[in-house]
Amino acid sequence: MNTSESSSTPSPNPVTNPVQVAAIQLTCSPDVKQNVENTIGQIVAAAEKGAKLICLQELFASQYFCQSEDHEQFALAESIPGPTTDRLCDVAKSNNVVIVAGLFERRTAGLFHNSAVVIESDGSILGTYRKMHIPDDPFFYEKFYFTPGDLGFKSFTTSVGKVGVCICWDLWFPESARLTALAGAEILVYPTAIGWQASEKSEFGASQLDAWQTMMRSHAIANGVFLVAPNRVGVEDNIEFWGSSFICDPYGNLITVAARDKPETLISECDLSLVETARTHWPFFRDRRIDAYDGLLKRWNDK
Numbered sequence: 001m002n003t004s005e006s007s008s009t010p011s012p013n014p015v016t017n018p019v020q021v022a023a024i025q026l027t028c029s030p031d032v033k034q035n036v037e038n039t040i041g042q043i044v045a046a047a048e049k050g051a052k053l054i055c056l057q058e059l060f061a062s063q064y065f066c067q068s069e070d071h072e073q074f075a076l077a078e079s080i081p082g083p084t085t086d087r088l089c090d091v092a093k094s095n096n097v098v099i100v101a102g103l104f105e106r107r108t109a110g111l112f113h114n115s116a117v118v119i120e121s122d123g124s125i126l127g128t129y130r131k132m133h134i135p136d137d138p139f140f141y142e143k144f145y146f147t148p149g150d151l152g153f154k155s156f157t158t159s160v161g162k163v164g165v166c167i168c169w170d171l172w173f174p175e176s177a178r179l180t181a182l183a184g185a186e187i188l189v190y191p192t193a194i195g196w197q198a199s200e201k202s203e204f205g206a207s208q209l210d211a212w213q214t215m216m217r218s219h220a221i222a223n224g225v226f227l228v229a230p231n232r233v234g235v236e237d238n239i240e241f242w243g244s245s246f247i248c249d250p251y252g253n254l255i256t257v258a259a260r261d262k263p264e265t266l267i268s269e270c271d272l273s274l275v276e277t278a279r280t281h282w283p284f285f286r287d288r289r290i291d292a293y294d295g296l297l298k299r300w301n302d303k
Contacts, residue, residue, distance in 0.1 A: 017272040019160045021187065021226070022051035025245040026263045027234030028063045032076065035061050036084060040091050042265050047095035051267050052121070052160045057230045057245075058102040058168050058191040059114065067139040067237050074145070077106035080117055080128055093123030098158045100165055102191035105130070107147075114146040116165045116191050118156045126156045131167040132176065139197060139238045142169070153179035161272050162186045164225075168193060171212070171229075175296065177219035185225055186275045190216060192231040195241035209242055209260075217252040224250045224279035226270045233263060250278035 024042045028035050039061075043054050059065075061084055065073040078084055084103060092099045098121050105115040105128070114131040130149030134142045153176060155164045164185025170176040171190050180188055194212060196205050213229075220227040226249055233243035245258040247268045258264040279285060295301050 015273055017161075018269050019187075019272060020050045020052050021228055021247060021268055021270045022046040022049075022054045023228050023230035023245045023247060023258070023266045024054065024056050024060075025230055025233050025243050025258045025265070026057065026060070028060070028232060028236065030063055032061050036087060040087065043088075043091055043097065043099065044095060046265050046267055047097045049267055051097060053098045053100070053158070053163065053187065053228075055189045055228045055230045056099070056101045056191060057232045058116075058193040059104055060102050060191070060232075062104065063236045064193045064232070064239065064241070066142045066145055067239065069141050069144040074106075074112065077104045077112050079107075080105050080115065081125060082106075085117055085119070085125060088117075089119055089123040089125065092119045092121055096121045098160050098163070100163065100189045100191065102167060104145075111147055112145055113149060114142065114167060115149075116167055116189075118158065118163060118165065121159050126158060127154065129154055129165040129167070131170060133169045133173055135169045153183055155180060155183035155185040157184070164188045165191070167191050171215050171219070174219065174222070177223055177225075181223035181225055185223075186272050187226045187228060187270065188219065188223070190227070190229045192229055192245075193241065194231060195239045197238055198240065201240065205242075209244060213244070213246065216246075217248050217254070220248050220250055221252040221282075222284055224275055224282065224284070226250060226272070226275070231258075233259075233261065250274055 062076050099119040102116045105113040116129045118126045120126050130151050132149040134146050134148050136143040155162050162184045164180035166176045228247050230245045232241045243260045247255045255268045256266045
């Protein structure tokens, strides 16, 4: 690969395609209604500042309930469309913005997903992504609540560009980002709820946060996409969510990063013409050996 300065920092494309993108990082309380209203307030404020694509954190309407296995928490789930998406559709239309929102989806009795809905600026729902990779770790007991997604990896053609969505734990799997990019995504959004456990923070905290950011920056580089990672912030029971939401460009450069310890809304200009430039100068799609990747369809290549 050519890593010369002329390749890694090419001349700007004279035909630009700028989009103002926002990532909303908030704390959540036990009051779902209040969380939704707080988020809507931030959506409106971001729209007033020029944002056209507004990205919300994972399961934004509630606290992160997966810290225990509790059947009562299923009452938080909603259908799509449903009351929360109805509110967001109204807000998207009245503010002429595209919204990506992480929701606890009730598909039918006994069948639930960790999902993200993409809402067009005319108030219509373009589609839903259902989280494909479901973790089961201490205080992240998601397998108790969520059925793995069955819609595949998708890109949604919006009025501001082609937007792909993966959710939190999906970030550790490069196949997710690749397949979403191959579906056409120019902007990859990762609604997130990740943080530290008190017993681990002092020893592992810095490396955990660095690994989280590094993985997603690598996805931006390998796929030539802008990447938006809105994470929640604040302490909820056993987890201190580390915020640090960020937006990076197709070269992995951090455009903007939020604080670790307070709510914040990031707004940055993303020139989508840079996707064309990055993929031309770093032609990873050209050089993929699709004839040699059969092993990816196996759990492990036993000899």
